[in-house]
Amino acid sequence: MFVEITQIPSEGLDVRFRVTEDFLDPSGEWVHPLRPVEAMLHFTRSSTGVSVRGEISSHLQLHCSRCFEFFSLPVSEAFEVLYRGALGDSVDEEHELDPEELDVCFLKEERIDVTALVYENMLLALPAKPLCHEGCRGLCPQCGKNLNEGACPCSTARLDPRWRELKSIR
Numbered sequence: 001m002f003v004e005i006t007q008i009p010s011e012g013l014d015v016r017f018r019v020t021e022d023f024l025d026p027s028g029e030w031v032h033p034l035r036p037v038e039a040m041l042h043f044t045r046s047s048t049g050v051s052v053r054g055e056i057s058s059h060l061q062l063h064c065s066r067c068f069e070f071f072s073l074p075v076s077e078a079f080e081v082l083y084r085g086a087l088g089d090s091v092d093e094e095h096e097l098d099p100e101e102l103d104v105c106f107l108k109e110e111r112i113d114v115t116a117l118v119y120e121n122m123l124l125a126l127p128a129k130p131l132c133h134e135g136c137r138g139l140c141p142q143c144g145k146n147l148n149e150g151a152c153p154c155s156t157a158r159l160d161p162r163w164r165e166l167k168s169i170r
Contacts, residue, residue: 001113001114002111003015003043003111004111005045005050005107005110005112006110008044008045012042012043012044012045013042013043014040014042015040015042015043015114016038016039016041017038017039017041017115017118018036018037018038019033019039019118019119020033020037021033023119023122023123025123025126029062031060031061031062031126032061033058033060033061034058034072035059036058037056037122038057039055039118040054040055041053041114041117042054043112048082048084049082049084049085049104049107050082050083050107051080051081051082051083052080052082052083052112053078053079053080054078054079054080054117054121055076055077055078056075056077056079056118056121056122056125057074057076058075058122059072059073059075060072060075060126061073064131064132064136065129065130066131066132066136066137066138067136067137067139067146067147067148068139069132069146071133073126073127073130075125075126077121077122077124079121079124080103081103081105081121082103083104083105083106083112084105084107085106132148136148140152140154142154
């Protein structure tokens with residue numbers, strides 16, 4: 001879905017958007033929405049560009065980064081993005097970005113891709129290391145058993161192989 005910049009009225013434009021498809025996170029894992037991703041967006045046009053304020057919400061199915069079990073993560077995030085016209089050919093050399101320019105997206109066309117905007121902000125709302133719960137114990141490094149389900153028969157006292165010869169000296 002696209003919003004044409006010239007079609008945004010002076011009082012702004014409200015857009016409701018819904019996404020139900022799975023998407024890839026930055027690590028290459030598929031993220032499955034258990035509930036559609038709902039987005040409420042407000043577009044405001046000014047002389048310097050277009051401001052978009054939005055809020056996204058959903059429940060996502062993710063893999064825990066410790067035990068690799070599926071779990072549900074509720075997501076609700078507010079965001080704001082400022083779009084400006086393309087840089088064009090006026091910038092011939094590299095220049096350092098000002099702090100105000102770090103939150104600015106530059107337009108290549110006279111329209112804004114709402115789908116890409118929603119997915120980008122949904123990805124930004126995901127935790128870097130998703131956990132099923134804070135106390136997740138993960139997997140046993142020897143047998144692979146999920147330690148949240150109980151202890152495994154593996155020895156917990158692992159000996160560094162570099163010290164093995166010293167153990168025989170008594």
